[in-house]
Each structure stands twice: as C-alpha cells, then as structure tokens.
Amino acid sequence: MPRFAANLTMMFNEHAFLDRFEAAANAGFDAVEFLFPYDFPAEAIGEKLSANGLSVVLFNLPPGDWSKGERGLAALEGRQAEFRASVETALSYARILGVPRLHMMAGIAERTDVAAAARYREALAHAADAAGENGLDLLIEPLNPRDMSGYFLNDFDQAAELIAALDRPNLKLQFDIYHRQILHGDMLKGLERLMPITGHIQTASVPGRNEPGTGELDDFRIFAALDELGYAGHIGCEYRPLCDTVAGLGWRERLQGS
Numbered sequence: 001m002p003r004f005a006a007n008l009t010m011m012f013n014e015h016a017f018l019d020r021f022e023a024a025a026n027a028g029f030d031a032v033e034f035l036f037p038y039d040f041p042a043e044a045i046g047e048k049l050s051a052n053g054l055s056v057v058l059f060n061l062p063p064g065d066w067s068k069g070e071r072g073l074a075a076l077e078g079r080q081a082e083f084r085a086s087v088e089t090a091l092s093y094a095r096i097l098g099v100p101r102l103h104m105m106a107g108i109a110e111r112t113d114v115a116a117a118a119r120y121r122e123a124l125a126h127a128a129d130a131a132g133e134n135g136l137d138l139l140i141e142p143l144n145p146r147d148m149s150g151y152f153l154n155d156f157d158q159a160a161e162l163i164a165a166l167d168r169p170n171l172k173l174q175f176d177i178y179h180r181q182i183l184h185g186d187m188l189k190g191l192e193r194l195m196p197i198t199g200h201i202q203t204a205s206v207p208g209r210n211e212p213g214t215g216e217l218d219d220f221r222i223f224a225a226l227d228e229l230g231y232a233g234h235i236g237c238e239y240r241p242l243c244d245t246v247a248g249l250g251w252r253e254r255l256q257g258s
C-alpha cells in the first residue's frame with residue numbers, strides 16, 4: 001500500500017501553519033511536505049516535526065516574490081545572484097529539517113525564449129550540484145498552464161529531456177498526477193516510462209484538485225500501478241480538501257486491503 005505525505009500548504013488549513021504538523025500526525029500521517037518553510041525559523045519547524053514524529057519529504061527553493069507573481073527565479077533575467085542565494089537558503093533549511101529532496105521552480109518565461117532556457121539549464125546544473133554535495137535530490141515539476149499561466153516548464157517530455165541532458169544522478173522528476181492529467185493524460189504509460197527518473201509523486205483529483213476519488217481518474221488504480229512499478233517513496237497529497245481536512249480523509253479507507 002502506498003504511503004502518503006500530507007501537503008501542509010494545501011491541507012489542514014483549518015489551522016495556522018505551525019499547528020498543521022500536529023493535526024497531520026493526529027490524522028495518521030508520518031510524513032509531510034509543504035511549498036515554502038521560509039516564513040518561519042527552520043528550528044521552529046524542526047521542533048514541530050520531532051514533537052509529532054513526522055519527517056518532511058519535500059519543499060521548494062524560495063520562489064522569488066510570490067505576491068508579485070514570481071514562480072521561481074531560475075529562468076529570470078538578472079536574478080542569478082539572488083537565485084544562487086536562494087539555493088543556499090534552501091540548503092540551510094534542508095540541513096536542519098533533514099529533507100531528502102528539494103523542488104526548484106523554473107519561473108515565468110516563454111518556453112521559446114532561448115536565453116531563458118539557457119539560464120534555466122545553468123541554474124538547474126548549479127542547484128543539482130549544490131544539492132548533490134549535501135546528499136539531496138533536486139526535482140523539477142511540469143505545471144499546467146491553467147493553474148500556473150506562463151510557467152516555463154509545462155511539459156513532461158521537456159522535463160525528461162532536460163534531466164537526460166544534464167545527466168546528474170540526483171536530478172529527478174516531480175511527477176504530479178494532477179498536472180500530468182491536465183497536460184497530457186496517458187497516465188499509466190506516462191508513469192511507466194518516467195518512473196526511472198521520478199523522485200517524487202503528488203496526487204489530487206482532476207479537475208478539482210481535491211481528495212483522491214472525487215475526479216475523472218481512477219486514482220486508486222493509479223496508486224496500485226505505483227506499487228506495481230515499485231515506487232517506494234511517499235505520495236504527496238497536494239490537494240484542497242472539499243470539506244474539513246480530517247472529514248475528507250475517508251478515501252484512505254478505500255486503500256485498505258488493496
């Protein structure tokens with residue numbers, strides 16, 4: 001049976017961020033992920049993890065100014081120094097929190113912009129090497145344009161080609177089932193083909209981005225396929241609960257005995 005990590009950016013929003021750790025543990029999770037820890041000292045988050053017997057399986061590098069629409073610095077012009085500083089910030093949090101992988105957002109840029117593509121590649125190489133020196137994986141995730149308009153990395157083959165070209169053992173794909181379905185479909189074949197380069201999986205129903213089992217896909221068939229493919233990592237529950245987070249966790253019972 002797959003293991004699930006609660007995404008504390010989307011789930012348990014009934015509570016303030018630092019209180020979501022206890023809520024997730026009380027709801028039976030042993031692992032969490034979140035987008036950004038940087039509003040809080042790493043030590044404060046570390047205390048919440050250890051007090052609640054949780055591990056953190058993923059978070060993102062700082063994305064630039066989110067409130068101004070920035071969604072990563074890597075491909076942006078004139079932001080290389082800030083980008084490199086953001087890698088160091090993420091690594092300092094990673095060392096304290098013990099996370100095994102980081103997600104690097106690309107930024108808003110045209111996919112056909114050759115200079116942006118070159119900046120992105122260079123940033124990716126730098127971040128992957130810095131992560132590797134710290135024993136971490138560095139992940140990239142294609143995002144669909146409905147949720148993230150203008151995002152540079154918006155195609156799973158584009159991601160796979162970059163990972164092959166950069167040829168770093170710790171540079172991997174973040175396979176978000178929700179984004180994959182919106183961008184391409186062909187879920188089971190996509191998982192089978194991309195599993196060798198996949199470092200983390202996330203789930204949500206499509207198109208609502210809610211609890212598994214509430215959308216157009218057979219999410220439980222997909223979880224079974226992940227088992228069959230030998231995926232041994234956590235699946236991040238990156239969904240917006242339709243109701244109270246705990247009341248909406250009934251979908252996990254459908255996995256018992258599967």
Ligand SMILES: O=C(O)C(=O)[C@@H](O)CO
Pocket residue numbers: 035060103105141143176179202238
């Ligand atoms: O939006 C997603 O999907 C993510 O996993 C985030 O890390 C990027 O916004």
Ligand SMILES: [Mg+2]
Pocket residue numbers: 141176202238
């Ligand atoms: Mg995701």
